[in-house]
Amino acid sequence: MAEVLGAIVPATNGFHDTQSGLKILVVGAGISGLSAAIGLRQQGHTVQVYEQSRFATEAGAAIHLAPNANGVLKRLGIDAAASGANLMEKLTEYTATGELTREIDLKEPNSIWQHDWLLAHRIHLHDALKRAATSTIEEGTPVKLNLSSSVVEVDAESATITLKDGRVVKGDVVVGADGVHSLTRTRIPGGDAQVFPSGKSAFRFLIDRQAALDDPATKKFAEKAGELIIWYGTDRRIVMYPTSDNKLLNFVCIHPENESGASGEDWNTEANKSTLLKVYEGFDPDCVALIGKANPESLKSWKLLDMPVIPTWVKSRLVIMGDAAHPFLPHQGQGAGVAMEDAAALAVVLERDLRAEDVPERLKLWESIRYERANRIQEYSRLAGRDVKEGVKVNMIEYTNYNFGHDEFDNSAQRLREWKWAQTPQIYWRMPIAFGPMPGPRQNHQGVGRQSEHSTFTTASIKFKTSRTVLQNLFPPGNKKYRFKSPGTVAYCSFSQTHLDQMEWLGGSGYKHIGLYIHGVEYVKDNGDVISGTYMPILFESLTDPIVSGREELGMPKLYSSIDVYRHGSESYRINTGWQGSMWGNFVLEGLKPVSDVGAISGNLSGEADDGILVYRYMPKVGRTNKGQSAEEHAVFVPFKEDMPQPQSKRVWQASKASFKIDAMDWNALPTLHHVIARLQEIPVYEIVGAKVVEGTGVPDVGAARRID
Missing domain, CATH: 3.30.9.30 (D-Amino Acid Oxidase; Chain A, domain 2)
Incomplete structure (x- = not known):
């Protein structure tokens, strides 16, 4: 047993069980340590800071708060100007003998940065950081600041520190912010490098x-x-x-x-x-x-x-930052700013509700974010400090664009997003990709598959006999691989309309679609194999989200249409389709009678017991000079037996009478659809051979879709 924080507790526990978030031990209460403590506190973690001094004889000088550093402070809730920091307004350079060599007005350049370039008193800044860390009115649990607490040992694997008086404290993370003569650095591989x-x-x-x-x-x-x-x-x-x-x-x-x-x-x-x-x-x-x-x-x-650049700043649950990781020469005034950037990045990657077991990999991510930038600015500082006699022109602001034009909170947040996206390589991406993988019917925002067993469907279909020669003209132009199984000139197709509901990916709501399904079609592959199915040249949907996901992820030929359904009890089922008030389709199923043998009725979206759906994917090349050229073009097949979940028909009604009417109107009425509806209007109806309404549960996500050839 050891006494920790005034209580008798096991030597491996330095926190109360009621405290939430990660348990973080920060070694060193300088600018980097306190900045990290504030950011981590704001993420909901419990932070203990251990400082070997008593702050009793603290002295100080001024410190540059360049825009990159001042931005970090603002995001931590600290207004340096309120503590006396003043604006950097002018740079003047003289030779040693007093000859004026350069004057630069920095008021105007300051305006191009999101945050001001300030000149602060180090003690005033440090006091502001201490107040923010330990405040009882700010967000999160106040940071516990332990003074006169010299750390003599660190165990990176267990995130344990040992104090000079023998106390042992265990956390989930140890942050080494103990300066250029860092003890924590010596526990990092390669950290034995000497200043x-x-x-x-x-x-x-x-x-x-x-x-x-x-x-x-x-x-x-x-x-x-x-x-x-x-x-x-x-x-x-x-x-x-x-x-x-x-x-x-x-x-x-x-x-x-x-x-x-x-x-x-x-x-x-x-x-x-x-x-x-x-x-x-x-x-x-x-x-x-x-x-x-x-x-x-x-x-x-x-x-x-x-100090030489060391190979890593991380070991297991131990991370070093600021001067402990990369001590700076003062020639750019960026040492404290880069240390604050380290702190900002750490607060971002150790996000709220992070599991303790995920800490080591997040610390590696932090290092990948900070390593190149910090070492580069460190090298810039060396270059800026070279003697004039070496023949090198000294320019203090030569590297300002790289140094100042950076917001580490924003940068780290994006790197964390990209890292999370990369953890699920098999995840759907759709435009616009700047916002990350797109949730949809086949995955949530984390790439986890959707549950659609309890989603419901109602499918109304009208099957009719028509002309094969008319239908085959709806095959992709110039593609000779699609054919009918039957050599006859009579063929069958269906208009099938489905109302989907209780869709998890749409927040429990749903949408409607209606398509033309041409039955008895085969696709002959390059190797001679034949795939049988129903060919779908067009599918109209009433909601943007499934249209976009189906076109981009599956290659489905989808367009928008309004789809309104009116059901009069169990007697009739009426469908009206249109665009901006121009009604192009009317479908009616009448005399609906329940069918007792529900299991014999297919719940496939085509309305028939097909093997699957055949479609053709076409994506155009970008640009006026590439008109008529495809960027991607190929056949797609959706095998129903492989799709999940399998639909389960619950109730079925057979219609005694069915009819439909297609009206293409003109280009003014249907400016984007006229060419499509006109072709549908051309399809002759020799005979209505069947019509039914099927209700059931389980909506396939069409994830079984695959490219042919």
Whole structure:
């Protein structure tokens, strides 16, 4: 037993049983750790953060919140401007001796980004993150922030951490956000890579902007709000920009590490003001006067550390992020922003209601989302920090389009969608594919097959004798593989209308269709085999969704028509079909009498006991120059015996009299259907040989449809 969070509990459990979501342990309460904690909290997870410090001696400087970083903060519910962050408005560059080399107005470029480029005080930002993480009024369970809690061991497989005082805490995920000298990184394969000095060190400090304004020699450097100024020497530079509502000026002074003797590898190592001035003694006197206003008590220095790219940031249930995974040199001001992007991506992939057993594969997905971008920006930072004397033109904003034009929440959400889609490779895609696989009669939105055993159908069919020579002209033009079984000039076909209802894929509702079914047709394959069935040249439906799914997924020749059914008790069944009020068809079944031997009556959609349906798929090529050319063209067969579920006839009525009338009208009345209805009108009726109405359950999804040849 071990004491965890003030209670005596088993050593493997650090959370109350009533807590919902994943149990997430975050090691480190810096910007990346707190950003991750907030995002994960908002996803409904329970988050514990373990920080080795007490935050008692926290110092800080300014931080760039470029549009990509500021966007993450906004999505986390944090308004940095409300905490004193000010707009980045201008970039000015000087040589070391004070010669002006470039001025860029950033007000207008700022407008092309969705979010502002802000300059914030690190402490103010950190405080805002802490408030958001631990707030009792925000969405989700407040994050538990455990200070003075140094982690000494991590088990990636069990998601367990061991604290310095012996406490053991188990979760579902461990997030390593413990900085450049990360312990958690050492538990990742390849994480034994050592950080190394980059050859540069940096002084950092803040001065009151008013102090610069009060000095005639330095006033020019502080007059413009939101102005970032860089003085470039051959192997050193000074970067200055305002923060805290333009009240403070932040300095980062990068120089060869051997000149300052900086031994510290963190941000809070005290520095000597005289050393600062000596390092930059050859710079413009006005610039030297400006840095000379540094408060000796706030002056810090640290070595700029770099690290080789490591092969992975994930092991089982352990993930590392921010400086623990990819420590940044400060030359672009993107270190914190990329760490916040890491946090955003993690919150997206560890979505609400995620099962604990799915964590390892989601962490791998997270790595695939973040690995290339973070390492690329890290390399950009190295390039931006090269010395001028190397003959390389230094351009701080050279990589801004790649850095700034990115929203990690949106990016990760899309990558998660695409990953989910890829988990079900056998899933229907239909236009428009940008929105993902299309749910329909054969699958739901997750690719799971539909249940249609309890769906109902009512099929009314009228079978009649007619001319084979007229019907065979409805075979696909130029295709000689379709033929009638009988050599005679008499053939049979049916108009069959079905009302489908209680369809799961339509939310329990239904639709109607009516088609022409030509019986006794064969298709001769390339190898000489013969397929027998009923040929369907046209099927009208009353709803867009089944029309589109049937055309694209199955190759069915579907068009729209209104289909209205009037049933007078059990005596008659009337069908009217039309387009925008122009009624082109009227079908009547009268004198309906119940049939006792229901099992002998087929419930197939053709109205007859056919082997299956033969259709012809045709998709045109795109574009005016490709008129008359097909992109895809082939025969399709739907074997009824292989379709699921099999329809079950429940009640049947035989008609004593049936008739139908087809009126093609003209192109004005039927502007999209006239050519079709005119051909149907040409079909002669020699004799009505049968008519019936069949009710039943079980609607086949036509998923047995397959290409012929």
